[in-house]
Amino acid sequence: MSSPRHVPVLLDRVVALMAPSLDRSGAVAIDATLGLGGHSEAVLRACPQARVIGIDRDPNALRMAGERLATYGDRFLGVHAVYDEIPAVLEDQGVASVDAVLFDLGVSSMQLDVRERGFAYAQDAPLDMRMDDTTGPTAADVLNSYSVAELTRVLRDYGEEKFARRIAQFIVKERESEPFTSSGRLVELLYAAIPAPARRTGGHPAKRTFQALRMEVNDELAVLRRAIPAAIEAIGVGGRVVVESYHSLEDRLVKQAFTAATRTDVPADMPFIPEGHEPKFRTVTRGAEKAVEPELTDNPRAASVRLRAIERLRPTGASA
Numbered sequence: 217m218s219s220p221r222h223v224p225v226l227l228d229r230v231v232a233l234m235a236p237s238l239d240r241s242g243a244v245a246i247d248a249t250l251g252l253g254g255h256s257e258a259v260l261r262a263c264p265q266a267r268v269i270g271i272d273r274d275p276n277a278l279r280m281a282g283e284r285l286a287t288y289g290d291r292f293l294g295v296h297a298v299y300d301e302i303p304a305v306l307e308d309q310g311v312a313s314v315d316a317v318l319f320d321l322g323v324s325s326m327q328l329d330v331r332e333r334g335f336a337y338a339q340d341a342p343l344d345m346r347m348d349d350t351t352g353p354t355a356a357d358v359l360n361s362y363s364v365a366e367l368t369r370v371l372r373d374y375g376e377e378k379f380a381r382r383i384a385q386f387i388v389k390e391r392e393s394e395p396f397t398s399s400g401r402l403v404e405l406l407y408a409a410i411p412a413p414a415r416r417t418g419g420h421p422a423k424r425t426f427q428a429l430r431m432e433v434n435d436e437l438a439v440l441r442r443a444i445p446a447a448i449e450a451i452g453v454g455g456r457v458v459v460e461s462y463h464s465l466e467d468r469l470v471k472q473a474f475t476a477a478t479r480t481d482v483p484a485d486m487p488f489i490p491e492g493h494e495p496k497f498r499t500v501t502r503g504a505e506k507a508v509e510p511e512l513t514d515n516p517r518a519a520s521v522r523l524r525a526i527e528r529l530r531p532t533g534a535s536a
Contacts, residue, residue, distance in 0.1 A: 224254035225518045226507055230318065230458055231258045233500060233525045237315040237456045238266035245316040246271060246450070248299035248443065253281030255318055260288050266315070267291040271305060273298045273348040273434075298348075300442035302450055313452035321440065322462040340400030345426075345433045355429040359396040364388050374437070374465070375428030383409045383425060399426075427463070437465055444473040448497070451528050456500060458525045467504060467522040474499060474526045496532070500525035 224230075238245055238259065243266040247256045250270035260268055270285075270292065272278050278294045285292040295305050299319065306314065343356040362370070367384035371377040386409040387396070396402060403422045407415065415421045431437060447457045461467035477497040507518035 223515045223517070224258070225320065225460060225515060225521050226505075226511070226523055227255065227258055229505065229523065230255055230320075230460070231262050233458045233523075234259055234316040234318060234456060235263055237451075237454055237527070238263040240315075241265050243267070243315045244269065244311060245318065246302060246305075246314050246447070247318050248302065248447065249318070249320045250281050250294065251277050251320065253284045255320060256281065256292065257285060259316075259318075260285065260291055267293070269305065269309065269311075269314075270294045271297050271299050271302070275348065275350060298439055300439045300446060302443065302446045306450060313455070314450050315452060315455045317447040317451060317455075317457045319440075319443070319447070319457075319459045321436075321460060321466050340398050343396055343399055343402065343429075345430045347434045353433060355433050356396050358429060358432055359387055359402070360391050370432045371425055371428045373428075374431040375424035376464070377424040377428065379410050379414065431463075437469065440466060440469055444470055448473065448477050448526065448528075449532065453528050453531055456525055456527045459523070461504075461522045461524075462517075462520045467524075470522075470524055471504070474524060477526060494530065496530045497526050497528055500527050 234245060237243065243263065245259055245263075245266055245268045247253075247259070247268055247270045250256060250272040253270060256268045256270050259266065268285075268291065270278075270281060272281070272294070273296070275296060278296055282292075282294045285294075293309070295308075297305050302317070306312070343354060343359065345355040346352055358370070359367075364381070364384045367387055368381045371380035371383055377383065383406065386405055387402075390396075390405055402425070406422045406425055410421045444457070444459070451457060459470045461470055474497075478495050478499055480495045501524050504522035504524055506523070507515075507521050511518050
């Protein structure tokens with residue numbers, strides 16, 4: 217099996233956003249998308265009083281991150297779960313609330329760089345794309361069983377692919393002769409389905425389709441819709457939720473959840489906010505922060521990142 221690389225995006229900024237909430241004895245952070253543990257390692261190093269619960273649906277990531285972070289002893293705990301299961305994870309650990317939650321969304325460096333996982337279109341590999349490769353349907357299952365209408369929806373909604381229906385029609389026709397099993401054959405089909413002028417702009421012609429299949433296979437947006445509110449609910453006063461998104465649909469969901477959390481019920485034209493009606497949360501970032509040079513050159517995956525953070529000001533039970 218090929219070896220993964222791991223280059224955390226906006227690492228210093230993420231740690232700077234989380235650190236104020238973790239500067240106390242007994243502080244607990246959740247790394248909801250553990251991957252190879254790059255963000256967790258930086259938090260454990262920068263916040264010596266904190267411990268981290270790392271969540272990942274990928275057993276391979278948990279194993280490698282556990283080896284990497286073993287020197288931190290009981291300050292790190294790896295948990296095999298999907299990140300919308302935060303409430304259950306906290307209940308299992310007997311933790312009532314946490315001080316920070318981090319999401320680094322999308323596919324991890326490890327999954328992209330290990331050829332056998334089938335996430336990357338640059339090399340031929342089995343069409344898997346499951347973040348937890350022990351369960352659930354694969355990308356090949358999607359390609360070989362979905363109707364033209366279903367494939368069109370996936371490619372249009374998750375890949376923002378303008379030729380979604382044409383590609384879906386090509387896929388359904390092509391699988392009649394032989395089911396899809398490898399990424400190389402899918403890439404060849406995409407070159408045939410997407411008109412030549414469109415192939416010359418917007419990056420690799422397979423990028424949008426592979427992204428869409430990955431999001432469908434792992435049910436990423438539905439999971440995120442549940443996970444962000446769960447994370448907001450899980451943090452105590454002074455706690456922060458920090459999210460790195462790489463897709464406009466992801467960022468939109470995060471923005472909507474954060475906007476709802478920071479809203480007050482006081483009319484906009486009221487000159488002051490009455491006591492007891494202050495918002496329970498405040499935004500920490502001004503809009504969505506983006507990566508800049510030299511990181512954009514050093515780590516091309518940083519190009520699409522959108523970073524947002526929110527902080528709890530008042531407890532859940534406080535009236536609004």
